[in-house]
Amino acid sequence: MSAPVTRGRRRAAWIVFGACVLAIGASSALQSPEPREIExxxxxxxxxxxxxxxxxxxRVRLLVRSGDGLHGLEIERFRVSKEIPRGxxxxxxxFTADExxxxxxxxxxxxxxGHDEMKGALVVSARASAQP
Ligand SMILES: [Cu+2]
Known part of the structure; x- marks a missing residue:
């Protein structure tokens, strides 16, 4: 009567082992990398x-500050619109650059x-640019 018990334990051990492997794999896959920070x-x-x-x-994280007075930063496509206070x-x-x-x-x-001339551009490229 000991054989079935052993087999059952062994199977349980395999199930636990498998679950661990899956959990580790899933967590590393889901772990989103740190956002790209740009000042x-x-x-x-x-x-x-x-x-x-x-x-x-x-994933993009902009750290925007004003060099003088009140401004705003707007990127319509990514629903970004924030006031940049003086100080x-x-x-x-x-936001996520998904296009x-x-x-x-x-x-x-x-x-x-010169407000109307105050323009920048966000360039989202499909291929990874070369890392320094
Ligand atoms: Cu401005």
Whole structure:
């Protein structure tokens, strides 16, 4: 009567082992990588850098601060629209770059004569750019 018990235990051990393997595999697959952090400065009448490059599917975290007065940062396609207050405290903006292309970055708060010229671009490329 000992054989079936042993077999049962062995099977249970295999099931536990299998569950562990699956759990480890799933957790590493689901673990999203850290977002790409990019510092942006908004000042009259430009964004610095003027062009932000990311990779398709990448989680993006913009740390945007103002170099002078009140501005706004808007990327319509990714439903991003935030006020960037004066004072230099960074505003954190997160989104997923889930479409490839070139998308305008606009200042959404009137900030002076050159406001309409205050434009940047978000470039989402399908292929991973070369890492330094
Ligand atoms: Cu502005």
């Amino acid at each position: 942006v400065v908004a000042r009259r009448y430009a964004f610095e850098p003027p062009e932000i490059e990311v990779t398709l599917g990448e 230099g405290e960074p505003v954190v903006i997160e 490839a292309g070139r998308f305008p970055i606009l200042c959404s708060v009137y900030c002076g004569d």
